[in-house]
Amino acid sequence: MKLRALLLAGLCVAGGQARAGLFSDDEAREQIRQVESRVSKLEEADKQLEDANKQQSEANKQQTRSMLDLQTQIEAQNAELRSLRGQNEELLHNLQDAEKRQKDFYIDLDTRLRHFESAEAATLAAPPAPSPDKAADAAEADNPAVENRAYEAAYKLFKAGDHQKAIEAFQEFLKKFPESVHVPNAHYEMGSAFFALKDYKNALTSYQLLTSKYSFSPKTPGAMLSVADCQQELNDAVSAKKTLRQIIAKYPGSGAADEARKRLTALK
Numbered sequence: 216m217k218l219r220a221l222l223l224a225g226l227c228v229a230g231g232q233a234r235a236g237l238f239s240d241d242e243a244r245e246q247i248r249q250v251e252s253r254v255s256k257l258e259e260a261d262k263q264l265e266d267a268n269k270q271q272s273e274a275n276k277q278q279t280r281s282m283l284d285l286q287t288q289i290e291a292q293n294a295e296l297r298s299l300r301g302q303n304e305e306l307l308h309n310l311q312d313a314e315k316r317q318k319d320f321y322i323d324l325d326t327r328l329r330h331f332e333s334a335e336a337a338t339l340a341a342p343p344a345p346s347p348d349k350a351a352d353a354a355e356a357d358n359p360a361v362e363n364r365a366y367e368a369a370y371k372l373f374k375a376g377d378h379q380k381a382i383e384a385f386q387e388f389l390k391k392f393p394e395s396v397h398v399p400n401a402h403y404e405m406g407s408a409f410f411a412l413k414d415y416k417n418a419l420t421s422y423q424l425l426t427s428k429y430s431f432s433p434k435t436p437g438a439m440l441s442v443a444d445c446q447q448e449l450n451d452a453v454s455a456k457k458t459l460r461q462i463i464a465k466y467p468g469s470g471a472a473d474e475a476r477k478r479l480t481a482l483k
Contacts, residue, residue: 310468366397370404378408399425399432406441419445436462436471443478456482 369384385405389398406421422438422445429435439462446455459482462475 362392362395362397365391366395366401369401373404373408376411378411381405381408382412399429399434402429403432403434403438403441406438410441410445413448415445415448419449436466436469439465440471440474440478443475447482452482 365384365388369381369388372378372384373381382405385401385408388395388401392398395401402421402425406418406425409415409418409421419442422442425432425438426435426442432438439458443455443458443462446452446458456479459475459479463472463479466472
């Protein structure tokens with residue numbers, strides 16, 4: 216507006232000079248038209264510049280809002296990631312504690328089983344004198360070397376493929392040495408021998424006895440896989456799937472759990 220006033224003042228001066236006879240009327244009119252044209256162009260340019268400034272300001276505001284929104288999303292994702300990492304570390308710690316407790320429990324139970332008969336003899340009254348045959352059996356049961364030889368003999372029959380004799384040998388072993396540390400393994404091998412003979416019902420019984428009474432045994436995860444095998448052979452797919460899911464829940468991260476997942480996928 217100041218520029219327009221100055222230009223109009225100039226026009227007045229020019230008009231006065233024209234009237235004074237310095238310029239002709241045509242020249243004065245031409246100068247006025249030129250000045251007005253320049254004023255119009257300057258005003259238009261000023262308006263365009265103002266519009267451009269407004270657009271740039273709005274664009275800057277929009278960019279700022281976008282950057283703030285992006286920063287908020289990044290901070291939220293970082294917070295969620297930290298939370299997930301914390302949960303993962305806690306789960307890993309709990310799993311390690313559970314594995315350690317299971318191992319300690321097995322070692323403790325193994326020790327107590329080995330000394331069970333001697334501890335019982337020390338705390339209970341002495342029984343009546345056994346007959347010679349019973350005394351011999353009791354002496355064998357108290358002899359770790361005899362116990363180990365009996366188990367190894369049955370196991371050799373199994374490895375040699377003589378499954379029926381292996382079953383009989385394991386049954387005799389369990390009768391003579393019911394408190395032996397080899398009992399879980401004997402049930403497992405006996406179940407495998409029944410399975411090899413396609414006697415899936417007795418195999419299932421042996422495996423389930425192991426998993427229910429000796430869940431602390433390292434053989435238990437493998438025995439549960441064999442339970443699922445028997446259930447499949449007996450056309451009980453529902454129970455087989457249930458057993459496989461139990462393996463995954465009880466022994467996450469183990470080789471048995473990985474195998475159970477593969478079998479579940481195959482059964483679907």
